[in-house]
Amino acid sequence: MFQQEFTYETRPVRVVFRPGAAVTATPDEAARLGLRRLLVVCGSRGEPTAREIADALGDRCAGVHAEARMHVPVEDADRAVAAARAAGADGCVAVGGGSAIGLGKAIALRTGLPLIAVPSTYSGSEMTPVWGLTERGTKRTGRDPAVQPRSVVYDPRLTLGLPVPLTVTSGVNALAHAVEALYAPDASPLTSLMAKEGVRAMTQALPRLAEHPRDEDARGRALYAAWLCGACLGATTMGLHHKLCHVLGGTFGLPHAETHTVLLPYALAFNAPAAIGALSVLRRALGADDVPRALWDLTGRLGASRSLAALGLTEAGLAPTARSAAGEPYANPRPVTVEDALAVLRAAYGGGPP
Template sequence: MSFQSEFGYTALPMRVRFGIDVLSQLQSHVAELGTERAIVVCTPEQRTLAESILAQLGDRGAGIFDRAEMHVPVDVADAALQFALDRGADGCVVVGGGSSVGLGKAIALRHQIPIIAIPTTYAGSEMTPVWGLTRDGHKQTGTSPSVLPALVLYDPGLTTTLPAGLSAASAMNAMAHAVEALYAPDASPIISLMAEEGIRAFAEALTRVVADPENIDHRTRALYGAWLCGASLGATTMSLHHKLCHAIGGSLNLPHAQTHAIVLPYSLAYNESSAPAAKAAVQRALRVDTSAAVALWELAQKLPIPHALEQIGMDGSDIDLVVEQALKNPYANPREVTEEGLRSLLQDALVGRRPTVSDRRTESAR
């Protein structure tokens, strides 16, 4: 494998604490940030955990906003911002997955307050400066250093209650971050190492997590993988997979993690032959010598997740809208993104058929 002799790498300014019971020092971590009044943000399902976190904050806690939703609707973000202003918040503790972290970022984007993220899924959003807001079925995304959490507390124990199906979908979502980082235009050897190791960690832990969800060793390995995959995404540029999933999720309001889990093998099949180094890294991580995309698809078939977009609510008549959204703004991708190619990809993903790997190559092959 040839070495990438020219590259750039910027370390993101954030801290990570990883381990069982890292939440025991939460109040001191909040104090270190200079935060006097922190709100806790979560989904309705995480209310009980949020209440325990608020209790740990003591007199630094300023209340709970428990209306986080997937894709961060603008009206919910507006309500959360007003809640933060009304409570005089100068900090935000987010607990949960991508929905909660995304809402915390929406608050930070406009209120400029620090975030402490406490992930309970493998979403990876906590490791990125990427924000997203959905208005009238259109999801807008951007990047800003102001939304990057100042501190992430990873406690594997918090993930043991995540159901097997959600664990599997969340993990495949995280692996998508790493796959795209491997063929990103701003990839680097450092990020590629992290991405490959993140995929490897999930490949080793995922079926074990599904079989034995409360096993802390398996959960620890999976959460380690989530950290690496999220960090890989945070340091690189998103390509076809994420643009396509944002179009599907924002336009059709389909579940985020499941959408990513279903689409991943097909987006990689589209790009695989135009990104040989990325293909090789995924093969090493999965310990296969055949198509990386097909290997991911075969892994997904072993998991208790939906395997076709039609199973989560997409219809064949939706393809036109998704293609239109995905083609709207140009973005870097190892293979040229065409309407014909997107339609073929989506038709395969719609019914969940075994992905067909294209043999096309581009001059930008990595």
């Protein structure tokens, strides 16, 4: 039956997608937005690329701030905001993965400066108005139109050097956005189409990239999939899966993409009885009847960690994570008790088939 009641809001973002665009298109996007003093933010791994982009910006570059870290610690955000103000910046360019883009969003949230995103992983953060900050072991997230990048420059060549393990986990991170969008209470026919296509494109690209990491066509397909999956996340409400990941990342410092990769099959298995429509779409996209098992098989086959224990979490962390995840209201197809959340976490801690 056609979904006849829904709401879908488009946001003002311009996308440039082409090989080589990072250096050639970013200055054009800055000029189009009328920006004259841009602070370039990145992490240590992405600094060489960020400095190439800074050079391409020429006189429009007000400096490079290479201090982005996972989960955006609030003290990092404070320093980045101070750097932007000290440089007299009228905008920011975030170069890298979710950490760099998250730091750029923190600057935009505090200052209102427009943001240009140049992603080098498949996090999808560049397509969302979602921000996150970690303070004293707690990760807070929110939505604000001010943090939505005004321009996104996708350059598949930036991802050619992405190590295979990070390629796989970053890609599954993107899949998680699409999966939760399919059963979100504010899903729409358009987000469902984007989610299905994003899952299809990513699950086709990842096996190719595991064997041929510098396959530019597969890199382009994966980046295209990340765009779609990120757009789904930006338009819908997150559920149990993302809540657990945020708690584990903010409280225990677990790596973001790897945590998404481990948890996704188990969170989906828990929600499956209440997400029949989503499972039907995912079966067609993946060509598999048992979707949680198919995702678990895929990540294991591509060499990703399958358990929270392998990521460094101790068993003592399971109960407080479950209490935190169940103790706050959020949208999910099934109600989540502390016992439910703990069962999901225990399964993910053991790493066996969901």
